[in-house]
Amino acid sequence: MLTISDVTKCYGKNTAVEHISLDLDNGLYGLLAPNGAGKTTLIKMITTLLMPTSGEILWNGVEIHRLGAQYREIIGYLPQQFGYYKNNSPRQYLEYLAALKGLPTEGLRERIEEVVAQVGLSEVLNTKMKKFSGGMLQRVGIAQAILNDPKILILDEPTGGLDPKERVRFRNIISAMSKDRIVILSTHIVSDIESIANQVILIKDRQIYRNDTVSAICAELNGKVYEQSMSNEAYEAFEGDHFILSARQEYDGMTVRFFSEEKETEGRTCVPNLEDFFLVTFR
Amino acid sequence: MRIFRKELRKIFQFRVIVLFALFAVIFGYLFFAWQYYPGYYVNSAYDVPFYEELVAEYGATLSKTEYQDVLKKREELIDQVEVYIREDIVFQENDVTTYAQFQESHAKEAVTDAEMAVQEETNRFWFRNEATQWLLFRIQVLDNMERDVQFGRIYADEDALRIYADFLNSNSYEARERLKALFMRDEMSLLPDAVYELLNTDFFNLVILVVVCCFVLMLPYQISDRLRGILPIAVSTKTGRRIFGKQMAACVVTGGIVAAVLGGIYSILLAQKHVFVFWDCPLSHNPYRLWVDMTMGEYWILCMVLLVGISMTGALLSYFVGRLSSHYITGLAAAIPAAVIYCAGIRFFTKYMFMIGDMYFYRSYGHSLFRTFGGLLLLAGIAVTMVMVLLRRDKERDL
Numbered sequence: 130m131l132t133i134s135d136v137t138k139c140y141g142k143n144t145a146v147e148h149i150s151l152d153l154d155n156g157l158y159g160l161l162a163p164n165g166a167g168k169t170t171l172i173k174m175i176t177t178l179l180m181p182t183s184g185e186i187l188w189n190g191v192e193i194h195r196l197g198a199q200y201r202e203i204i205g206y207l208p209q210q211f212g213y214y215k216n217n218s219p220r221q222y223l224e225y226l227a228a229l230k231g232l233p234t235e236g237l238r239e240r241i242e243e244v245v246a247q248v249g250l251s252e253v254l255n256t257k258m259k260k261f262s263g264g265m266l267q268r269v270g271i272a273q274a275i276l277n278d279p280k281i282l283i284l285d286e287p288t289g290g291l292d293p294k295e296r297v298r299f300r301n302i303i304s305a306m307s308k309d310r311i312v313i314l315s316t317h318i319v320s321d322i323e324s325i326a327n328q329v330i331l332i333k334d335r336q337i338y339r340n341d342t343v344s345a346i347c348a349e350l351n352g353k354v355y356e357q358s359m360s361n362e363a364y365e366a367f368e369g370d371h372f373i374l375s376a377r378q379e380y381d382g383m384t385v386r387f388f389s390e391e392k393e394t395e396g397r398t399c400v401p402n403l404e405d406f407f408l409v410t411f412r
Numbered sequence: 413m414r415i416f417r418k419e420l421r422k423i424f425q426f427r428v429i430v431l432f433a434l435f436a437v438i439f440g441y442l443f444f445a446w447q448y449y450p451g452y453y454v455n456s457a458y459d460v461p462f463y464e465e466l467v468a469e470y471g472a473t474l475s476k477t478e479y480q481d482v483l484k485k486r487e488e489l490i491d492q493v494e495v496y497i498r499e500d501i502v503f504q505e506n507d508v509t510t511y512a513q514f515q516e517s518h519a520k521e522a523v524t525d526a527e528m529a530v531q532e533e534t535n536r537f538w539f540r541n542e543a544t545q546w547l548l549f550r551i552q553v554l555d556n557m558e559r560d561v562q563f564g565r566i567y568a569d570e571d572a573l574r575i576y577a578d579f580l581n582s583n584s585y586e587a588r589e590r591l592k593a594l595f596m597r598d599e600m601s602l603l604p605d606a607v608y609e610l611l612n613t614d615f616f617n618l619v620i621l622v623v624v625c626c627f628v629l630m631l632p633y634q635i636s637d638r639l640r641g642i643l644p645i646a647v648s649t650k651t652g653r654r655i656f657g658k659q660m661a662a663c664v665v666t667g668g669i670v671a672a673v674l675g676g677i678y679s680i681l682l683a684q685k686h687v688f689v690f691w692d693c694p695l696s697h698n699p700y701r702l703w704v705d706m707t708m709g710e711y712w713i714l715c716m717v718l719l720v721g722i723s724m725t726g727a728l729l730s731y732f733v734g735r736l737s738s739h740y741i742t743g744l745a746a747a748i749p750a751a752v753i754y755c756a757g758i759r760f761f762t763k764y765m766f767m768i769g770d771m772y773f774y775r776s777y778g779h780s781l782f783r784t785f786g787g788l789l790l791l792a793g794i795a796v797t798m799v800m801v802l803l804r805r806d807k808e809r810d811l
Contacts, residue, residue, distance in 0.1 A: 176648040178811045202650040212641030216425075228414040231650035273645065 130154050131175070131281060131311055136184035138170050145170040147335050149184070157307035159322030160315040161403075162332035163411050168315040169209055171332070172285050175313070176206045188281075202231060205279030209286045211270035215259035219245055219269050222258065223276055230277040244272045247302060263290035271299065275306065282312045288321050300325050319404040329403065333410060347401045354405050355396030356386050372412060374405050415651060419662035423633045432625050436674065439621050445613045446678070449606070449685050456606035458549035463604045464689050472692035472707070473599035476567055479557070486554040493537075493547040502533040511551070557600065568595040587768050594701050603693035603708055610687065611708070612764060615715045618678060619758050622671045622723040623751050627730040629670070630663050631743045634734025647811055656806045660731050660799055667727025671720040679716070702766045721788065722758055728795040729754055735802055754791065761787030 131153040138145045146167035162168050173179040175186060177193060177200070186193050193200045213222055223241045232240070245254050248268040258266060267290055274282060284303070288296050303312055304325040314322055322329060322343075329346055331339040339346055354374065359367060364376065364383040374386040386399065388409050441447065450460035470478050490511045497503050497514050506526055508517055517527070518534035537544040564572035573580070573595060580588045637643055637659075646655045682688060691709035695702050706714070733750050737743030765784045 173644075173811075176644075177652070178644055178647060180808065180810060198650045198652060201648060201652050204648060206645060206648040208641065208644045210641040212637075212643070212645055214422075214640065214642070225418050226645065226649065228418055229646055229649040229651045229655065234414070277650075 130189060132187040132190075133171075133175070134185050134187060136171075136174060136181045136186060138167075138174060138179060139182045144335055146332070149332075149337055151330065151337070151340065153311050153313070155307070155309055155311060156327035157304065157312040157314060157322075157325055159326035159329045160313055160332070161317065161319065161322065161329055161407060163317055166332045167335055168317075168332060169285055172206075172283055172313070172315050175281075176204060176283055177201060198231075202277070203280040205274035205277060205282045207270045207274040207284045207287050209289075211266060213258055213266060213269065216257055218253075218255045218257055219250055219272065220254050222269065223273055226273045227276060232277055240276065244276050247275070248272045249298065264292060264295045267291055268295070268299075271302065280310050282306060282310055283315070284313070285315045286317070287314070288316065288318060296321070319402075319407050323403040331407075331410065338410065343403055346406055347403055350388070350401035350406055350409065352392075352398055353390060354386065354388055354399045354401040355393050356384065356399045357393075357396035358382055358384050372409070374408050415655070415658050416662055416665075419659055420665065423629050423662060423666050428629055428632060432628050432670075435628065436621060436625065439617075439624075443617050443620075444678075445610050445617070446681055446685060446687075449610055449682075449687065450604075456604065458546055459553050460604050460606055462550045462553055463602055464686060467602050467689055467693070470602070472603075472690070473601055473694065475600075476598055479561070479567070479600060482554065483558070486551060486558075489547050489551045489554070493544060493551065496537070496541075496544050496547075500533060500537075502529055506530045560600075565595055566597055566600050583768075590703060590768060591701065594696055597696060599694070601694040601696050603690050603695065607687060607690050607708060608695065611712060611715065614678070615719070616759055616762065618671075618674060618719055619722055619762075620755055622667070622674055622719060623726040623755055623758075625670050625674070626663075626667050626723060626726040627733070627747045627751055629666055630727060630730035631734045631737070631740070631747055633663075634659070634731065635737055635740055635743050639739060643811060653807050656735070656803055660728070660803065663727045663731040664724045667724040668720050670727075671716075671723035675716045675719050679712070682712075701768045703768060704766060718762070718784075718788065721792065725788075725792045725795045726751075726754060728792075728799050732795070732798050732802060735806075757791050758788070761791075 131151075133149055133151040133153075136149045137147040149171060160168050160171065170179065174181050175193075180194070188196060188200050188203075214225075217225070220241060223244070224237070227237050227241070242251070242254070245251055248271050250265060250268055250272065253261070253265065258269065261269070267287065271284070271287065274284065282303075288299055291299060300321065303314065306312060307325075307327070314326065316322060326343060329339065329341065329343055330337060331346075358379070360382045364385060367385065367387075368376075371385075372388045374388055376386070377384045385396075386405075387396070388405065389396075450456045466474070466482065470482075474482060493514075494509070494511055497511065498509055500508075503509070503514070506517075506529070508514055508530060514534060514537070517530045518538070520527075522528040522531040538548055539545065560566050564575060573592060576591075576595070580591060583591065637646075643655075647653055649655075651658070688709070691707065691712075693708050695706055695708060695711050729750055730747065733746045734743060737746055761784050
C-alpha cells in the first residue's frame with residue numbers, strides 16, 4: 130500500500146498542496162483537478178522528484194526516500210512532458226531506460242518487444258523517433274513506464290495529443306493493468322478517467338476535496354443537473370441566470386445542460402456525470 | 413557499467429565527433445607549431461637536421477672527447493665557407509677573405525657605402541644563398557656550443573664556475589647546487605632549442621584544444637538531457653539521482669579519451685617529422701635548466717600524462733557548467749570564461765615546466781620543484797570540489 134500522510138509542499142511562501150493524506154491500494158485512481166491545482170506536485174513527490182515540506186510518503190509502511198532504489202524499482206512514471214532522444218529508435222530508447230531501471234539484459238529484448246506490442250508500435254520498433262507523431266511518442270512514453278512491470282504506475286497527463294482512437298486504446302491498456310497494481314492517472318480531462326477509474330481524487334484549494342468512486346461523487350448532484358431545449362434568443366437570457374454545463378446547437382434551437390440547486394420545473398433531470406461535478410466544483 | 417557505456421555513447425554522437433574533428437584540424441593548422449617544424453625558428457631548418465646528423469653519429473650526448481671531434485667539423489665547415497667568401501666579388505673588393513672578417517662585417521654597424529655593400533652581401537650569404545646558409549647555420553650551432561663551453565655552462569670545473577659566483581649566490585641553496593651540477597656535466601645534450609620550444613608551445617596548444625573539445629562534447633550532452641525532459645524519467649528509475657554521478661564519470665572518462673586521442677595523433681605527427689630522433693637527449697642544456705634530469709622522451713610522456721589529467725579536469729569543469737546551464741546560450745556564456753580562466757591557470761603553472769627560475773618572476777629563483785604539479789593539483793582539486801558540492805546538492809534538491 131502507498132500511504133501519503135499529511136503531505137504539504139511549499140515553494141517559499143507559496144503552498145502548492147497541503148495536508149494531503151491518501152491510502153492507495155491496487156486499482157486505478159484518477160487524480161482530477163484544473164491546471165495549476167497541484168496534481169503534478171503531488172505526482173512528483175510520489176516519484177521522489179520533490180521532497181515534501183512536511184509529512185511523509187510511505188510504501189508498505191516505510192518512507193520512500195529511505196527505501197530509495199528499492200522503491201523506485203517498483204514505480205513507472207510518465208511525466209507531463211515526455212522526454213526522448215529523437216535520433217533513437219524505440220528499441221534504443223527502451224534499452225537505455227531498461228539500464229536505468231536496472232532490468233537484466235537477459236530477456237530484455239523480448240520484454241521490449243512485448244511492451245511495444247502492447248502499445249501498438251511493433252512495426253516502428255527500429256524507426257527513429259523523430260519521425261513519430263505525437264500520439265506515437267506518447268505511446269513510447271507509456272511503454273517505458275510499464276517496461277519494468279511496476280507496482281505503482283504514475284501517468285501525468287498522458288493523453289495529450291492523442292486522437293479518440295488512441296485515447297480508447299490507452300484507456301483499455303491502463304484499465305487492464307490496474308487489476309494488480311496501483312495506477313495513478315493525473316489529468317484534467319474528465320473523460321479519461323470517468324469510465325475506468327475505481328476511485329477519483331479531486332484536489333481543490335490545494336487539498337483533497339473528494340476521494341471516492343465515480344458513482345458516489347456523481348450521486349451528489351442527483352436531481353440538480355437538468356437538460357432543456359430552447360430557442361437561441363431564449364438561451365441568451367437563460368445563460369445569464371443559470372450555470373451552464375454544456376450547450377449544444379440544434380437545427381431549431383439549443384439543448385442546454387445546466388446545474389441548479391433549486392428544483393426546476395421546465396427542464397428534465399439528467400443523470401449527472403463526472404464532468405458535471407468537475408465543472409460545478411471548479412466554477 | 414551498462415549505464416556508463418550508454419552515457420558515453422550519448423556523448424560521442426557522430427555529428428558532435430565530426431564537429432570536434434573539424435575544429436581540431438582547423439585549430440591545428442592555425443596554431444600548432446609542428447607544421448612549421450623544423451622551421452620553428454629561421455635557422456632551425458638547418459640546425460635541426462645538423463643535430464640529427466650529430467645524434468646519428470654520436471648518440472644523444474657529446475662527451476668531452478667527442479666534442480673535440482665535433483670541433484674539427486667546425487674547422488672543415490669554415491674552410492668550406494671561406495671558399496665562397498674568397499670567390500665573392502663584393503668581398504674581394506673589400507678585402508674580406510676569412511670567416512672571422514665575414515662575421516665582423518656582418519655584426520658591425522655599416523656606415524659607409526662600402527660597408528653597407530659588404531653587409532648586404534653577408535645577409536645574402538646568410539639568408540638568400542642555399543649553399544652558404546647551410547654552412548653558416550651549422551657553424552653557428554658549433555659556435556654556440558663553444559660559447560657554452562667557454563663560459564662554463566658545460567664541462568665546467570670549480571675554477572670555471574668562479575665567473576658565476578654572483579649569479580649562483582643569488583639563488584637558494586637547492587637551486588645553486590642544481591645549477592652547479594648542470595654546469596659541471598661532462599655530457600652535452602644534442603637536443604636543439606627548437607625541439608624544446610616546439611614541445612612547450614604545442615603542449616599548451618594541445619591543452620587549449622582538449623579543453624575546448626571537452627566543452628564542445630560535454631555541454632550539448634548535459635543541456636540536451638535537461639531540455640528534452642529526460643531527467644524526470646531518469647531520476648525516478650531505480651538508478652535515481654546516481655545518474656548524475658554516472659554522467660560525471662562518463663564526462664571524466666571522455667576527457668581522458670579526448671586527450672589520449674589528440675595527444676596520440678599529435679605524437680604520430682611529431683614522429684613523422686623526426687622529432688623523436690631526439691628522444692634520449694637530456695633536457696639539461698641552457699636555457700632550459702630543469703630541476704630534474706629527464707630526457708626529451710620522458711618529458712613528452714610526462715606532458716601527455718599531464719594532458720590527460722588536464723583534460724579530465726576540464727571535463728569536470730564543463731560538466732559543472734553544463735549542469736548549471738538551462739539552455740545552450742547560457743551554457744556558452746558560462747563556458748567561454750570558464751575555459752579561458754582554466755587555460756590561463758594551466759598556462760601559469762606549466763609555462764616552462766620544472767625550470768629553475770620562474771618565467772614570470774625571473775629573479776625569484778628557488779621555486780619548488782613541485783610548483784607545476786602543485787598548481788595542476790590545485791586546479792583539479794577546485795574542479796573536483798565544485799562537482800562534489802553539485803552532486804551532493806543534487807542528492808537532495810527538488811527536480
